[in-house]
Amino acid sequence: MKYAQFTTEDIDRIIEMAWEDRTTFEAIKFQFGLKEQDVINLMRKQLKPSSFKLWRKRVQGRTTKHEKLRVFEKGRFKCSRQKQITHNKISKRR
Numbered sequence: 001m002k003y004a005q006f007t008t009e010d011i012d013r014i015i016e017m018a019w020e021d022r023t024t025f026e027a028i029k030f031q032f033g034l035k036e037q038d039v040i041n042l043m044r045k046q047l048k049p050s051s052f053k054l055w056r057k058r059v060q061g062r063t064t065k066h067e068k069l070r071v072f073e074k075g076r077f078k079c080s081r082q083k084q085i086t087h088n089k090i091s092k093r094r
Contacts, residue, residue, distance in 0.1 A: 003042060003045075006032070010032065011042070011046060014028060014032055014034065014039065014042060015042075015043065015046060015047070017031075018039055018042075018043055018055070018059070019055065021062065021064050021065075022064055023065075024064070024065055025039060025065055040056075043055055043056075
């Protein structure tokens, strides 16, 4: 695939998104139109061989990179002490 349609900033953003654990390949496809294999090819072309190998090792089998494999828990982003926080102040523990 040709990447001439992308600016340097676009390619930098795609690489950044690919490195992020929580950004799925589906999100990259939605924003830039690149399938997972296209992202892999872009990373292979743009990164040093050692960096590409590190990235592939990190991404392979990671469930957070694939939307269908992700499991969301209810209240996932809620702090365990959330009930104690009011008006941006944390209540004192006793």
